Amino acid sequence: MRISSDDVIFFEYGFVKLNMTIVTTWVVMLILVIGSVCITRKLVVATKISRWQSILEMIVIIIKKQIEEVGLYKAETYIGFIGTLFLYLFTSNLLTILPIYEPPTSSLSTTAALAISVFFAVPVFNIMEHGLLNYLKSYVKPLFIMLPFHLISEFSRTVALAVRLFGNMMSGVIIVGILLTITPFIFPIVMTAFGLLTGTVQAYIFTILAATFIAAAAQESEKGFSKRNE
Amino acid sequence: MDNISIIGSVSVIIAGLTITIGSIGPAIAEARAIVAALTSIAQQPDVASTVTRTLFVGLAMIESMAIYCFVVSMILIFANPFWNFVITKVTGG
Numbered sequence: 001m002r003i004s005s006d007d008v009i010f011f012e013y014g015f016v017k018l019n020m021t022i023v024t025t026w027v028v029m030l031i032l033v034i035g036s037v038c039i040t041r042k043l044v045v046a047t048k049i050s051r052w053q054s055i056l057e058m059i060v061i062i063i064k065k066q067i068e069e070v071g072l073y074k075a076e077t078y079i080g081f082i083g084t085l086f087l088y089l090f091t092s093n094l095l096t097i098l099p100i101y102e103p104p105t106s107s108l109s110t111t112a113a114l115a116i117s118v119f120f121a122v123p124v125f126n127i128m129e130h131g132l133l134n135y136l137k138s139y140v141k142p143l144f145i146m147l148p149f150h151l152i153s154e155f156s157r158t159v160a161l162a163v164r165l166f167g168n169m170m171s172g173v174i175i176v177g178i179l180l181t182i183t184p185f186i187f188p189i190v191m192t193a194f195g196l197l198t199g200t201v202q203a204y205i206f207t208i209l210a211a212t213f214i215a216a217a218a219q220e221s222e223k224g225f226s227k228r229n230e
Numbered sequence: 231m232d233n234i235s236i237i238g239s240v241s242v243i244i245a246g247l248t249i250t251i252g253s254i255g256p257a258i259a260e261a262r263a264i265v266a267a268l269t270s271i272a273q274q275p276d277v278a279s280t281v282t283r284t285l286f287v288g289l290a291m292i293e294s295m296a297i298y299c300f301v302v303s304m305i306l307i308f309a310n311p312f313w314n315f316v317i318t319k320v321t322g323g
Contacts, residue, residue: 002308003308160294163294163298163301164290164291164294164297164298166301167294167298167300167301168290168294170301171297171300171301171304174304201286201287201290202290204286204287205287205290208287
């Protein structure tokens, strides 16, 4: 038995390998890109909007509200990155209902790539917002002794972020695979349905954690503090 | 016992022990989290949605401890580097 979809190789030429993870990632990307382009091509500002536009507006508003609840009050700056993470993870985890599809998130390469992009997004967003000096200062707060601990937590939470998502999705795939050999009739469907729930929750958690990391590095601004106390 | 049977049996036993011991802590922690959430929902039903959302996030983060153990035991069973090393030694050289 294989534990990741990296081992299914469709095409190989030299060091270029086309495995199932890449193909499923492309499928998810195609669905997201074509869907968004088709919907946003004819946007209208009116009381009567199309069905798809209202769905898209609902999704964007919900994501924006969640980002603001974490403590990032300028949600428009972050929604491009965080919202894309959520939509990608959500779509790729939900498509598990298709027969031969295996979610790209059940391979450690995908989740590690996403976690690394979060790892780099934290300094980029914070330097954009607060300047380089203020960001570097956040590493030596409250004392200079804390510097190594801040650095360790920076790396360990990236690893934890990658392994959490990978472990959850991989366990779903493996449990369904094992059950198919033991009780192939109805029980795998139940576990697939449970996998849909896990996938949704994990997509939400990955997104919220990414937002929390970005918000945690930023110093609590006065405006945000007073807004929370109201 | 030769090397192959030692590595095989130790891997299988440790895989079982990993998931056994590793699931005790998260199980207790999840139970306590759910108890706390249910108590607060019973006291204040108005905040049920907030409590439920936070509970789900917390549960998934606790559960990831058990998932780490699961990943380790899966690696020990299906992708064991020591086993692969011994097998290539025996068959290849």
